[in-house]
Amino acid sequence: MFKSFTRLSLLLVLALWLVACSTDTPAEPTEAPETPTEAAPEPTTEAAMDSTDGEAMADEKIRIAIVMPSATTDLAWSQAIYDALVTVQTEMGGEDAVEIAFSEGMFNVGDAAAALRDYAADGYDLVIAHGTQYGSSL
Numbered sequence: 001m002f003k004s005f006t007r008l009s010l011l012l013v014l015a016l017w018l019v020a021c022s023t024d025t026p027a028e029p030t031e032a033p034e035t036p037t038e039a040a041p042e043p044t045t046e047a048a049m050d051s052t053d054g055e056a057m058a059d060e061k062i063r064i065a066i067v068m069p070s071a072t073t074d075l076a077w078s079q080a081i082y083d084a085l086v087t088v089q090t091e092m093g094g095e096d097a098v099e100i101a102f103s104e105g106m107f108n109v110g111d112a113a114a115a116l117r118d119y120a121a122d123g124y125d126l127v128i129a130h131g132t133q134y135g136s137s138l
Helices: 002-021 051-059 077-092 109-121 132-137
Strands: 062-067 098-103 126-129
Touching: 062 077, 062 109, 077 098, 098 109, 109 126, 109 132, 126 132
Parallel strands: 062 098, 062 126
Antiparallel strands: none
8 A cells, every 4th residue: 555655656746747847839829810890989987087086086195004913024924915015105106195004913803803993993095904813803
């Protein structure tokens, strides 16, 4: 039994190795039959945004709050989301465009739930509960 398992395991490893190390040959391109297409008509709805609405939204600051189980410098889960939000903030125009608030070290789910409610009550646009342990408090 052990020999069969060992042989099967080695065979699977060899097969995976061969597939992973093989060269990928591109398939011959085939020409698709040409079919005439008409330009789709532009949809007209009453909810279409005018330029003034777009400018007003661009002037508003986006407020994001996050509740994390550990520190923003943990070199793992919490730091990943914090660094991603800082990148978004930088790309969107800095602190004038995106406000980031965070609560770190929220191991106690009850405290985290209170922080989530506080952020929501303060009017944050997006409140992130960054952990599966917070699922029951949402």
